[in-house]
Amino acid sequence: MQPFYDYKKFAMLYVDDEEKSLKYFQRAFGETFRVLTANNAADGLKVLQAHRPDIALILTDQRMPGETGVQFLEKARPVHPRAVRIMVTAFSDLNSAIDAVNTGAIYKYITKPWDVQELEVTLKRAMEFYIVQNDRDLLLREKLSALHKMVITDRVISLGVLAAGLGHHVRNAMVAVRTFIDLAPEMLHREQADLEELRHPEFWTSFYRKVQHKVKFIVDLLDGLDQVADSAHLSNEARVRLHEVIAECWNDHRGAFTDAGLNVEFQIPQNLPEMVVDHPKFTRLIHLLFRDALINLTSGNTLSIEAASVANEGPDENVVIRVSDNGPGLPADAVASVFDPFFLRADKPQEFGINLMACYFIVYHHGGRIDVDSRPDQGLTMNIHLPLAPKPLAAENDSEEFLSKVMINDRLWERLLSSN
Template sequence: MNQTYDYKSFAVLYVDDETQTASNFKEYFSDIFDVEIATSGEEAWQIFSKNPDRFAIVMTDQRMPASSGVELLERVRAARPRALRILATAYSDINAAIAAVNSGAIYKYVNKPWDPPTLEMTLKRGMEFYLVQRERDLLMREKLAALQRLMMTDRLLSLGIFAAGLNQHLRNSLTAVKTFLDLAPLQLQRENLDINNLRDPDYWKNFYSTAQTQMGKIVSLLQDIHNIPESSRVPLTDEFSINEIVQISCDCQKQAFEQKQIALSLNLGENISITGNRLLIQNGLQLLLDDEAANLPQGGKLTITTSPATDETGRAGVKIEINDYGVGLSVKTLNCLFDPFFVKKSEPAQYGLNLLTCFFIVYHHSGSMTMAQNGPDKASFHIFLPSQANLPNAREEQMFLERVFDMEKVWEKMLMES
């Protein structure tokens, strides 16, 4: 695998209280790396903390007036553990450097005065290590997300097959029971039996109503599960505004929110248009808001925010963040929230099919949908939709797997060299 690296994709921060040495470092290496310099630990920390994701390597002198280099690198490690840390030491500080290496505080140490060609190779190897490490982390996250989608899809397909079988075997039985329930009131009239003359007419009326409701749920549940995994080769060519779709979806749930006195706050950012299937996205958001309306407590609060965003692979798109303030969710609940049979209340309005359907609509648009618990009574849905919906084809999936395996080989090689 031929690997090329952009050494200026991330910055190198060099810290030395000797101004001339810091200037020499920038002069030597600014053509190869994106270099920032500082002359004290505090100045370096201010530069680093403004944008910590910018820096791949932090190199510092050990002996400085206010604080030592190891102390600065400890702060860097706490903020960004993946950033590589290099300590420049004189021979008299060798014990401090060894202790720092043993404690994991630094990646390498170099002797002062440093030799520019040797240091250039050290910085290049460090930058390569950082870039490979970052690529590996991104690929691992993609692998985990793909595995999650695969597991959920497989489960839904199995449920769909199971439901199709149930529909076929139970159709006659369900039809007979439903027919009996539908004809029961008429048959009672033919027998000249007035239900109001029974000893407890309310009991029979409530029992009849409950039986009809539960029968409808059984039929609806089987049909919903059967429909979810069906092929959804719908056109993804509509161009539409996400803010408009969010507004329409909220308007559809306005009455449900008002009945439960749920306070809805919309923070619609820049009006972004994406390409996909307008109707599918609108239906997905309505299902999600329908779920919120059913499960938020009386007087709850819901905020919806839209903003431009890019995902971890660099795709531009839009982020929809939905925060609800209700009873909160446990870790166990979060893990099974997209389970089609997950029940959030003792008397649910529905099972978890709404969330699962919304998840697959987003996935069909090559987006992502996650949920997190932020505090004891705040749950957040994060939906990312790319500007252009485009599901990967078989060749793209194969190329992705090849990238994963190649990156594993590079990672193992670099670890062995280190």
């Protein structure tokens, strides 16, 4: 069975200084192909630049006033490297053919007068070659994108599990530190030590308060990791309205945003369908998004939160929450690391990327995903895709399965490099 190709999916450009040849070519092949024409190399280059995404084939006559066909193809090649190039001439010029192959990288060399049927077959094969090549490139880009997302997911999950595991041991050590700090004032009182007799009582009082604050910060951080990385199961499922949850969380952060001089815009339709979520975790997700904005945005910036219901493949339906700002943004090479717990988005060493890593975990546990887009000086945009009714994720308790997942990065890239 012959494969079906849409020969009008892409256009072909024919450059010839003879008007009759252009008209004849248009009349002979216009019904089968989309044909663009130009009567000199300069105009041909302008047409190519204007219609580059639509052009698959470039045909040109060799001997034209001004630039020759070889010279035109040489200029056209960097403009559209993927285009299939064909040389058409009425002269049997071997040197021109060699130059066309070497500098223009042509697909075929055709002499005039051409046979319409033979040329149509040649054009069809060339168009099929381009379509297959284009489809292959699209599939490869999709494959790379999918692998890239899998690698990011693997890294975030591995770091999260590692952080949660280490958190258990850090917490045990912090218990002793916190106990000592809490007991210090009482023990000083028992020892009948008078702070006023110390040389620098303000230093010890201030230092004591700072240590208490830092200990509380670490304990809260560990609590946050425990809440998002302890289990992939949704244990407190509830039906919620998105606008109500966001409004409830916003009330807790309104004052902080006002003090920071930040603006907030909401576009959450009240008629969105109900969502089935783990209510504590989902509420924490919204709180973390607000907290991340407070950390990374500066006075005058605006945080925008929008939502919409979109149809998914199959019977399922998703809600997409779009969180964007007009802050400093990130360079393209840093976007992949935005969920890394050790990534610093703002110049604040005390605030690592724990918040967004926790967001990633919560969304992942709800069967969703987060797409991030950012450019320097153009802000950060996160699109959070969540199913209305998440399906439970399989638990990964087996140590061999976990090690396999940790090593998946190398295997993914080995597959990619070994694939055709």
